[in-house]
Amino acid sequence: MRKLFISVLAVLFVLSMVAVTTVYAGPIQAPTKPFVFQNRHGAVTFEHSVHLKAGLKCQQCHHMWKDTSKPPRSCKVCHKEKSTGGVPKLYYMAHRSNHSCKGCHKAMKKAGKKAGPTRCSGCHKKN
Numbered sequence: 657m658r659k660l661f662i663s664v665l666a667v668l669f670v671l672s673m674v675a676v677t678t679v680y681a682g683p684i685q686a687p688t689k690p691f692v693f694q695n696r697h698g699a700v701t702f703e704h705s706v707h708l709k710a711g712l713k714c715q716q717c718h719h720m721w722k723d724t725s726k727p728p729r730s731c732k733v734c735h736k737e738k739s740t741g742g743v744p745k746l747y748y749m750a751h752r753s754n755h756s757c758k759g760c761h762k763a764m765k766k767a768g769k770k771a772g773p774t775r776c777s778g779c780h781k782k783n
């Protein structure tokens with residue numbers, strides 16, 4: 657009787673561990689597939705892998721990402737063709753401040769660090 661009780665407990669313990677690992681899938685992962693920004697100046701390909709290898713943190717780009725149990729929202733949800741209610745437009749987001757794509761590359765290059773492209777054709781590929 658005692659043996660049976662212990663094995664039932666053991667089975668329950670194993671089942672509860674399985675339940676915990678399936679409900680908790682781990683932190684949100686960055687996409688492994690490149691993301692392509694389509695725009696009138698030529699498509700720009702963005703890859704998480706090169707940026708994460710360079711040691712950047714998620715929130716350096718996903719600057720509004722607070723609830724990390726859900727994926728971050730796409731930049732274009734807020735940044736539109738024209739600036740709207742205090743949100744800079746897409747063009748500014750991509751080229752202007754030190755937190756933008758081009759702005760960060762420029763600032764890092766200036767600081768003598770390994771950075772991404774700063775010339776138009778380094779990012780924009782016409783086909």
Ligand code: HEC
Nearest residue numbers: 684685686687691702707712713714717727728730731732
């Ligand atoms: C250098 C900037 C940068 C860094 C660092 C970065 N991301 Fe991203 N992330 C982007 C861009 C740009 C996109 C694609 C455009 C978009 O979906 O808004 C994107 C898209 C995503 C998406 C898809 C969103 C969607 O709705 O399609 C997820 C998920 C994501 N990132 C997670 C992460 C995680 C997790 C990290 C940190 C480990 C991270 N990112 C670090 C810039 C960055």
Ligand code: HEC
Nearest residue numbers: 717718720729730731733734742743744749753754755756
């Ligand atoms: C939920 C809305 C929202 C999302 C999603 C969002 N932004 Fe922003 N962004 C803002 C707002 C609001 C501002 C202006 C206030 C500020 O600077 O925080 C801003 C400002 C910026 C700036 C200018 C900062 C400066 O120094 O002047 C950059 C660059 C930027 N966002 C890049 C991004 C990128 C890249 C993404 C996607 C990876 C993104 N944003 C996603 C709302 C958003």
Ligand code: HEC
Nearest residue numbers: 700701702706710716755756757760761770771772773779
């Ligand atoms: C906060 C800084 C930062 C931001 C923001 C940033 N990058 Fe970069 N990017 C880097 C660094 C650092 C590298 C160089 C990594 C290396 O060569 O080791 C890089 C590399 C690149 C490369 C070259 C990739 C390759 O294969 O060599 C491209 C293209 C690029 N970034 C595009 C973008 C785009 C598009 C955005 C905006 C959506 C962006 N980056 C935002 C820092 C940044």
Ligand code: HEC
Nearest residue numbers: 693695696697700737746747750757758773774775776779
């Ligand atoms: C670090 C990468 C990078 C560099 C360098 C860069 N761009 Fe961009 N550019 C982008 C990204 C990302 C977008 C996409 C934003 C979007 O979705 O419209 C963009 C969008 C644009 C757009 C379209 C804006 C819109 O509202 O449709 C124009 C025009 C443009 N870039 C011109 C240029 C010119 C000219 C240069 C050189 C002086 C340049 N870019 C250099 C990343 C870059």
